[in-house]
Amino acid sequence: MAAAREELQKDLEEVKELLTKATRKRLRDVLMTEKHKLELEIKNQPPPKPKDAVEEEKVSLGGYTVKINNYGWDQSDKFIRIYISLNGVQKLPAENVQVNFTERSFDLLVKNLNGKNYTMTFNNLLKPISVEGSSRKIKTDTVLVMCRKKREEKWECLTQVEKESKEKEKAAYDTSDPSEGLMNLLKKMYAEGDDEMKRTINKAWVESREKQSKGDMPMDI
Known part of the structure; x- marks a missing residue:
């Protein structure tokens, strides 16, 4: 916790330093936004414990x-x-x-x-x-x-990280080409699946390719 707070503080000091040198309004606006974001993150970090308290806790x-x-x-x-x-x-x-x-x-x-x-x-x-x-x-x-x-509203998940992960996953499968979305889903299932799942996906893939190949062949008249 202390290390994370220290890193955030270093980032904040660097942003403040850049603000003193920035002259372009657009750049200053971006830096001010980042400054406020870092200040909020630091504020939300638990306060550091005194050294004696930390040592006492370790012993206890x-x-x-x-x-x-x-x-x-x-x-x-x-x-x-x-x-x-x-x-x-x-x-x-x-x-x-x-x-x-x-x-x-x-x-x-x-x-x-x-x-x-x-x-x-x-x-x-x-x-x-x-x-x-x-x-x-x-x-x-x-x-x-x-x-x-603080506000009576429904949460879709517990953390901001979970939300961002869901949004990225949705974006990966939400494509204009349905076959591309399906392919992305199969790749994910293959990567995360056990040996049985991988064998099943491989078998389905081979059978699908064989059907496509037969469909491309000219019919006998």
């Missing part, structure tokens, strides 16, 4: 840390709810389950659960959340993170 954690990748989520008009399954988490002291929120991110830390620590980080949430209105609940074998929406 002990064991080793596991990054959480699996979760479920849903939403209501007011909240985004993220469900994280952790066996026995309800037996921990409440202070061992910590969530830090910013307007566009949150960090979950579960300490000393069966000798392990668990972490999950969400950066660049799709839309702003209310830090004061967000919270976490501990249920049987589950941590529920509740992000209070």
Whole structure:
């Protein structure tokens, strides 16, 4: 986190330096937009912890840390709810389950659960959340993170990165040539599929080529 904040700060200083030298209005407008964007990203970064607090936390954690990748989520008009399954988490002291929120991110830390620590980080949430209105609940074998929406509107996904990925994928298949879109889809399925999927696609491709070849042959009269 600290490293990311430091890099953003360096980018901001460089943009400010370029602004002092830029004379063209169009260039200044672009640099000002980038400046505001970087300032917002820095603002949304969690504040750096004092060195003593970081060292104390490392000592208190002990064991080793596991990054959480699996979760479920849903939403209501007011909240985004993220469900994280952790066996026995309800037996921990409440202070061992910590969530830090910013307007566009949150960090979950579960300490000393069966000798392990668990972490999950969400950066660049799709839309702003209310830090004061967000919270976490501990249920049987589950941590529920509740992000209070700043505006009551439906989210199509959780993060900005997911949205951009979906848009790129849609653009790849949304072509004026249907066969091109199908080809892109088959390529993706082949690249991400297991051995059985690849054999199936190869077989279908060969059979399709054979049918095309027969269709091009002149008919006997």
